[in-house]
Amino acid sequence: MRDGVRVGISPGVRAALLLAAWIALGAAAVPGVHLALPPFAIGEGWALFADGPGEVRRLEVHVDGRVVSRTGDPAADWSAPAVRNRHVRPALTAWLTGERGPTARAAQAWVCERATRAFPAAERVDLVATYAAFEGGGRLGEPVVARSAPCRAPVPAGAGGEPPP
């Protein structure tokens, strides 16, 4: 039936199912509690925007040494909408915050390949992570170079190191 009332379950059964759903929702409010319901991937963790970053993190794309893209810099905004899109940004942010796993590597390679397509004459493409204090005063530590063309080649030893603490 259209009204969602007479679909074959009694009010008592419906009430029992809803009670279970409410208990699950209540438990999910506790930090660190995650409830999964595959295949719907309903893993509840509501740590929405729990903390602010400790430093100003930026991703730069260098093509033959020239900065063509820098996070938040309108003067270097090549591919900014794509890099800032919420389906791309988390993987790049993971790299900026220290992840060195396959997710970060895939994101780096993807950006690198976009750059090599956009600048076909380029001989070198670098992705660079920079860190600065919110209070100003210049960079924290050395920039971290993560990937150079060819984009899916193994990362050289010493590259893609850890960001400053």
Added chain:
Amino acid sequence: MSGAWRRWVEWTSREGPALPLALVRVAVCVVLLGDLAAAYLDGVGWAPWLPAAVGGLAAEPGAWYLDRGLGALLGPDVGGPAALLVCAGALVLGAVGLATRPALLVAALAHAQLAYLDDPADRGVDRLLRIALLVCALGASDARLTPFGPRRDRVLAWPADLLRATLTTVYVGAGLAKLTTQAGWLTGGDPPVLARALADPLVGRLDPAFLVAHPTASAAAGAAVVLFELSAPLLWTRHARAWALAGVAFHVGTALVLDLGIFPWGVLALYPALLVPPRSRSRVAGGIPRV
């Protein structure tokens, strides 16, 4: 049957206006469609839903991904786009109200498959919207705002109650997470936590120098955000409308100062459910079993 249980059965069997749940249905579908459209318009294409091995961003498809059968069946470069097209088509059907309930179920399932591929980007708001899709599929969200099928003005109110409970959980959980993660949300910090969040060039639109120069305002706003979130149980009181208006202002403000994708709009998509009174004494539908 105990008195408490009987009251619970009566409460979950009461009716409310049909329009709010229909509004939630349409808004959720539109927000999710907008999210997929934004990926296309931003030039991202299929990348988040293609395995890295074929040039995409999906490093490791999640454990489910229809038990990885989708990719195995259709090919690694087809499974993700196929799930996306199915999801988008189901969302369109859900928005217009054609084959609404199966469409919403398919949309939730297909969107979850996209989440297993695009795992890093699957955030709380995505899970919230999938919950809403399932609630709308199980409830009578198709009673209004559709040219297909008969119209009903009153339906069972439990879906709206469940969405209200979900919103309460989301806000309280977010507030508790802030307190347990960084006490600086209340005490300020140097610079204040909120200032650092707003000035983060990855998502923020404000000038870090301005925020750092006004730490008191940032600290006060941060504390207000936490208190606002922790006060979400007011949604169950006579102050619900006022709280909801504050929530609308909060999310619109968030959209103005932070580039968080669909987050503010995704949460606001559930707000029409707050138009169903939680303590209505309207007539009970479906019949209540006698003790």
